[in-house]
């Protein structure tokens with residue numbers, strides 16, 4: 145297994161290094177996505193192991209983690225942005241790269257359809273109801289692992305005092321004074337905040353907190369609570385009644401998912 149993991153990781157790194165003549169900014173963006181992909185792969189493997197996936201399923205979980213964002217590299221070279229709305233759906237691009245580069249054939253792993261389905265859905269607002277149980281298993285895992293890693297990156301950034309502003313994390317939005325009405329409404333109704341309603345950095349943070357509504361596995365809630373990701377985001381927000389109410393709602397929801405009578409996993 146370890147040799148296989150090393151081979152897959154090396155294949156991925158070789159692909160990333162095959163792009164030449166990158167600007168300094170593109171190089172930085174490449175490093176960010178490279179590190180993110182490898183962390184998501186390891187996290188997927190960790191979760192899959194805890195969830196008692198069998199060995200082939202664990203490999204597939206790792207594979208999906210490594211390659212879910214592989215289209216990001218082509219995206220940033222061709223369009224100079226990670227903004228899908230200004231370029232391409234990066235999940236579709238990932239599928240295209242996996243097919244063009246014959247990654248499955250090169251790596252020798254079963255489960256291509258399951259993996260491509262999971263990758264396609266990793267960045268969609270919601271999962272499709274028509275997916276099979278086996279498809280859902282992997283699609284849910286990558287969605288959780290991807291969000292957990294983004295929360296990790298954000299909270300590392302929020303916690304480090306001397307970090308320079310990173311606009312890829314805040315989409316160059318104004319700081320803002322309070323939570324937008326539409327964003328507050330969604331989050332208090334127990335819904336994921338949709339990107340189109342986000343108007344400030346404060347809204348971005350609320351949206352990130354709302355991701356817990358989309359977690360699929362109880363293990364993911366446990367992980368996020370243990371790492372205190374929600375508290376760290378909350379601590380960076382202005383403390384007014386609305387923000388306090390939103391934080392409380394998200395916290396109670398997460399704790400219920402862990403300790404309440406919800407389906408396990």
Ligand SMILES: [Fe+2]
Pocket residue numbers: 212213234266267290
């Ligand atoms: Fe992605």
